[in-house]
Amino acid sequence: MTIIDGKKISQEIKNEIAAKVADRIDSGKSAPHLAAILVGDDPASQTYVDSKEKACRLVGITSSVYRYPASITEQQLIDAIDFLNNDEEIDGFIVQLPLPEHIDSDKVLQRIRPEKDVDGFHPANMGRLVLGLPGYLSATPAGIMLLLEKYQIETEGKQCVVLGRGNIVGTPVSLLMARKAKPGNSTVTICHSKTQNLPDITRQADILIVAIGKPEFVTGDMVKKDAVVIDVGIHRVEDNTEKGYRIVGDVDFKEVAPKCSYIAPVPGGVGPMTIVSLMINTLKACEREIYP
Numbered sequence: 001m002t003i004i005d006g007k008k009i010s011q012e013i014k015n016e017i018a019a020k021v022a023d024r025i026d027s028g029k030s031a032p033h034l035a036a037i038l039v040g041d042d043p044a045s046q047t048y049v050d051s052k053e054k055a056c057r058l059v060g061i062t063s064s065v066y067r068y069p070a071s072i073t074e075q076q077l078i079d080a081i082d083f084l085n086n087d088e089e090i091d092g093f094i095v096q097l098p099l100p101e102h103i104d105s106d107k108v109l110q111r112i113r114p115e116k117d118v119d120g121f122h123p124a125n126m127g128r129l130v131l132g133l134p135g136y137l138s139a140t141p142a143g144i145m146l147l148l149e150k151y152q153i154e155t156e157g158k159q160c161v162v163l164g165r166g167n168i169v170g171t172p173v174s175l176l177m178a179r180k181a182k183p184g185n186s187t188v189t190i191c192h193s194k195t196q197n198l199p200d201i202t203r204q205a206d207i208l209i210v211a212i213g214k215p216e217f218v219t220g221d222m223v224k225k226d227a228v229v230i231d232v233g234i235h236r237v238e239d240n241t242e243k244g245y246r247i248v249g250d251v252d253f254k255e256v257a258p259k260c261s262y263i264a265p266v267p268g269g270v271g272p273m274t275i276v277s278l279m280i281n282t283l284k285a286c287e288r289e290i291y292p
Contacts, residue, residue, distance in 0.1 A: 001257055002151070004230075004264040006143070009150045010272035014059050017279055021060035024286075032286035033062040034118065034279070035084055035093035039077065039103070040070035045096045048275075055275045061282060064090070074103045078111050085113045092118030092136075092285040094278070097168075115291035118281035121167070129175055134290050136281045141173035143273025144209065144230055144264075148183040153228055153262060159204050160186035163218070163250070164211035169232050173209055198222070210250040220255035228262045232270050 025031055034056055038049050049065055056063035066080060077099075084093045093116055099105050109117075114124035120138040128135030137145075148155060160177045164170035170190065177186040186207065191198055202208055202222045210218050211232035223229060233250030249266030257263050264270050284290055 001260050002262045003257075004147050004151055004262055004269055006147060006264065006269045006272040009147060010276045012150075013146070013276045013280070014055065017061075017276075017283060018059040020283060025060065030089075030286075031060055031062050032279075032282045033064070033089055033091050034282040035064040035066065035090050037066045037068070037077070037080060037084070037093065037095045039068045039072055039096070039099055042098065045098070049096055052275050052278065055279065059279060061279060070100045072100075072103075074107070077103060077108055081108065081111045085111075085116060090116065092116045092282045094119045115288075116285060118278060118285055120172070120281065126167070126172070129172060132179055132181075136284065136290060137176070137277065138168060138172045139274045139277040139281070140169050140211075140232060140270060141176055142277035142280070143270055144173055144232070145176050145183055146273055146277065147230070147264060147270065148207075148228075151262060153183070153207075155183040155207065156185040158186045158206040160188045160207040160209065161202050161205035162188060162190050162209045162211070163192075163202070164213065164232075165190050165192045166211065169211040173211070177207070177209070212250050214250060215248050216250070216252040218251040218256060220252065220259060223256050223259050225259050226261040227259065229256055229260050230264045230270060231266050234266055234271060 053063045120136040125135040162174045178188045199222045207228045209230045215235040231249035231251040236245045
């Protein structure tokens with residue numbers, strides 16, 4: 001059983017990004033500029049944005065954060081997005097989710113210009129993914145594909161089961177695994193809350209990608225021997241340690257890991273790759289690689 005080390009791979013890619021950014025600056029070009037809009041004080045969102053800022057500084061990417069109270073109106077938020085859309089110094093930006101309930105997230109995300117949508121959530125970029133055209137890939141699915149590539153895990157012709165059909169992870173990663181590419185060319189099954197006989201399906205998976213949002217949902221009896229398991233979930237579970245909690249994924253690691261050929265753990269697996277993928281998109285935006 002091999003542990004997929006997202007921290008190690010993410011650091012290697014950060015070094016590559018830093019070198020490219022340094023080359024840009026040495027040639028007299030501007031550093032890429034990534035911005036984030038943060039609404040409210042959700043702790044997980046705050047942690048993610050702080051991590052993004054730190055990672056950007058380390059590779060030479062300029063980072064800005066626009067913070068707004070949870071009471072901001074939908075129109076005020078749209079006005080802020082329009083400001084960033086029209087700011088020529090901003091190469092790409094994200095609107096950190098979740099947003100307060102009184103704001104329509106779909107309306108907000110669709111307001112971002114596709115060429116600045118480095119999160120890959122705009123319908124134009126999702127459509128490019130469906131059609132197999134170049135575009136900004138959603139950060140977490142892109143990170144998963146990078147891990148499979150870096151560990152040279154064979155995906156062609158394999159049975160891939162994806163638990164979860166959300167627009168952020170489940171649906172895009174299922175498209176990436178099925179596309180005619182390397183990694184890719186898998187036969188993909190998507191499972192969700194209405195799926196019947198779920199363990200029978202997951203036991204068929206050569207590659208199991210879990211983004212179902214339930215702590216330690218996947219147990220040992222749901223995984224076949226020598227499967228590749230990619231755990232996307234992240235949860236705080238109360239325990240008796242000094243912190244009072246531990247971090248777990250959607251997979252029961254102790255039960256599942258011994259049966260795997262490869263497993264991406266939580267923490268330390270997919271998580272570190274998400275911010276790296278966001279920086280890759282920002283560099284592409286700066287260099288006008290997708291939208292000339």
